[in-house]
Amino acid sequence: MKIVASADWRDAIPFETPLVADTVAPGEATRCATCGVLSEPLPRDELWAVKHRHPNNHAGFVRFYCAEHVPEISQPEPAPVAATKRAGAPRAPRSASPRAAAARRVEAAPERPRAVCPDCFMEVSATGLCGNCGAQVT
Known part of the structure; x- marks a missing residue:
């Protein structure tokens, strides 16, 4: 028996990428997550859907935002390239001497009954x- 996560419309959304809510999840008018429940529902073609990461759920969660409250998504900076100690051709790895290789081999003691x-x-x-x-x- 193989246990897998259920197929869900949220699986197709990339993390931290604003998408028009109507293309991702068509449906009735809804409210912006930042404006709150006291605001008027907006049509989904005026809302943005953003899938955020969640610490306990690997699938994340989706929030809808109006154009005024769409979160700024910052791109991660590339990792710095490590500087090499010497500029030159890479050396070939040293081979271990036969004596050192024999010293590393450990013979197992026979198991007594x-x-x-x-x-x-x-x-x-x-x-x-x-x-x-x-x-x-x-």
Whole structure:
């Protein structure tokens, strides 16, 4: 069974991008999120839909804004390019010596058989007590 998020009209909207509300979600007249509930409803072709990020919901949330209250969307600045220490051709990586490679290899110790309770046929902990019946196993 695969669990996926449900298909929703808000999934098609990019984050932090103002779009005309009528093209994204056609419907009845509605109010601007900033103007509040006391303002008159505006037709959707006069409103802007903006999908904002939400800390607890990866799908975000959509708000409608009038032309006066459309939020300013700032573009992220590009990351600075890291300066190199030396200008020149990149060096080839050094290969490790065979001795160093052998020192890094760790051989696994052979696993010794663990004690089993003769009554329950269960593995016994390092204390020697069976966790099921309480018998002492040596």
